Amino acid sequence: MQDSFNTVLPEQFAHWLHSPLGQCVLEHEQRFFDSAVADVFGYYAVQLELPGLDLLRSNRMPTRLTAGLSRHCSLNCDPAQLPFSTASIDLLVLPHTLDFHADPRAVLREAERVLVPEGRLMLTGFNPWSLWGMARRGKRGQGMPWQGHFLSLPRIKDWMALLNFEAGANKVHCYLPPLAQCGWRNRFAFMEYAGQRWWPVAGGIYCLEAVKRVRGMRLIAPRWKKAHSSVRAVAVALPDRQEQPDD
Template sequence: MLSKLDAGWFETPLGQHLLFREQRYFDQAVSDVFGFNAVQVGLPHIDFLRNSRIPLRVHCAVEAPAQVNADPMFLPFESQSLDLLLLPHVLEFSANPHQVLREAERVLRPEGRLVLAGFNPRSLWGLAHQLKGSERGYPWNGTFLNISRVKDWMVLLGLEVAGGSMCCYRPPINRENWLRRLRFMEPAGDRWWAMGGGVYFLQAVKRVQGMHVILPQWKHAVAPRLLAPAAKVLNSKVINLNQHRISREL
């Protein structure tokens, strides 16, 4: 997870470039999610829940200034208690990202929504990650995960992918003047290199398959027809018995 020194990276020109786009995406993603409880895991110094209409909003992380201090692999929330869960760059900085997703599935209510952000290894950011190495600090000291791999994990856990997007097509140059010069790459990337953004977003909904017994309709339709001959035979026997009884009396 991030330390205080890593959090300072978001104050750099490149960090501000990333934060502006991520904040815009999360603002849109959380605005139409309703419920009672919302939790953001990681990056506690950034409020990605600011545009949420859910009344109870909590920030959870290992470090301050989180309201709840906990490891994302072991969330201190009841099962099926959250309507919205955000994981901004949590998976790539976890020792067991699959366990983090497993915990996310556990704490989400049925039809609850998960929104996450991750660094894309198949991008210019991914190339910089390979060249710079972990000694360059955040975000290059994380393990960038392929979006297809994360989607596969979600499917296995019963989390249905409901949407996604990418951003940050510009190379990760930490100079404001160069970032301004290369701003044309953002709309061009969305059009020509859709899977090459430095950051991907995924939204997923927890689906719970319930068992509903459906009675076959043919039973109700066929049963009267099956019983009809027996009823006719019984009625004929009663009529014959009555006629025999009357003849004896006469």
Template sequence: MSNSDLQRWLDSAQGRYVLDWEQARFDTAVADVFGFNALQIGLPQFDFLHSNRIALRQTAGPCSGVDVRCDFTALPFTAQSIDLIVLPHVLEFSSDPHQILREIERVLIPEGQVIITGFNPLSLWGVKRYLKRHGDFPWNGSYLAAARLKDWLKLLGFEVDRGSFGCYVPPLEQQQWLRRLYFMEKAGRRWWNFSGGVYLLRAIKRVHGMRLITPNWRKKMVRAKALRPIAQKGCNKETQ
């Protein structure tokens, strides 16, 4: 994927349509995640972490304009050091998506979260990709079905917490047609939810045998001690 192809698509009506939907979903998904370190891998042109309140938020990737320049398959972070990772449209354009997920599992802390977006092959966008598989971005990727990605995550010990689909309007290039057919968003969410052009999945890293210790806020009832009369010396003596 060349930077020129990517930027051209991001500036198009299609690109804005997809990224607007994803920005809104990322804002909601990251708002309630806390910790010390958050990382965005891919698409540094957009700040998908700006609604998160973690102090240290970084971007990483092989291109310029990132905080940490690195390969997606070899993240230069110590094990169990990241609380939150967002991964926008990286897996379907990588030659080794399994290794990327393994690296994410390695650097996430226990109970850390990863939020992933991808193009859905079971949609009108997936049909167009099948017809234009040798075209420019985003049609040159290997789209992953959400169910398949869930299986990969489960094998790595993740628990998929939530997911959503969006962008039900056909992948048209003219802004006016995207607006005219926008009613399909509501209809798609209601009638054919799984067939949105893109999806977002949020997963939590679970560690086998780990148990979180939380404060016991339940107040214990303290049993009142029975009062016993104290015998007083001389009380029963008859006065002379």
């Protein structure tokens, strides 16, 4: 089962994203990634799985690549055993990678290892506390995307906290029922707008940003800032010396 999870499911999910229902999911997530990665700077950005989608297209780092077990990844490897040096990657993108890997906690541990201090992690996943989660229980994990783990957002944040990740902004989308027929989805389109107000945690997918924090790390100020502080300290001290009476 583990080999099937690692090698078959990511490609099946990539194929499902081309379906009408998959396109609804992809539309929300592409907007999220386009916005989230645009202002992340550094040298190396990596997307784990889904090589057919350019989720790093709005990022401007000189090196951007896809890695994973799916065919056509620029680097073929297990997301839980990345061939990168420790603290070498500035940005890591996980589009449902945790949903379709046999050991999602190992993937997060590996993400923490390869990210530089203050490195950024962006991920998406299916929300079990939603109409999509109810549909998954009804389908008993058969077919796509119901074979995924559907890990809850609080659980992901708990795992991140243990790995020194600081969870940032998160967004939830796809409040409408996961209906295959476009006509039925249009009838329930109002739920996408009402859901953000009335049941904001019950969307079918979540998008999460996080930063790797390193305890005890002290940021070193540029030398010009130190020089500027010294000048100000002298300027403030001079009047005090002038006000002292002469012996």
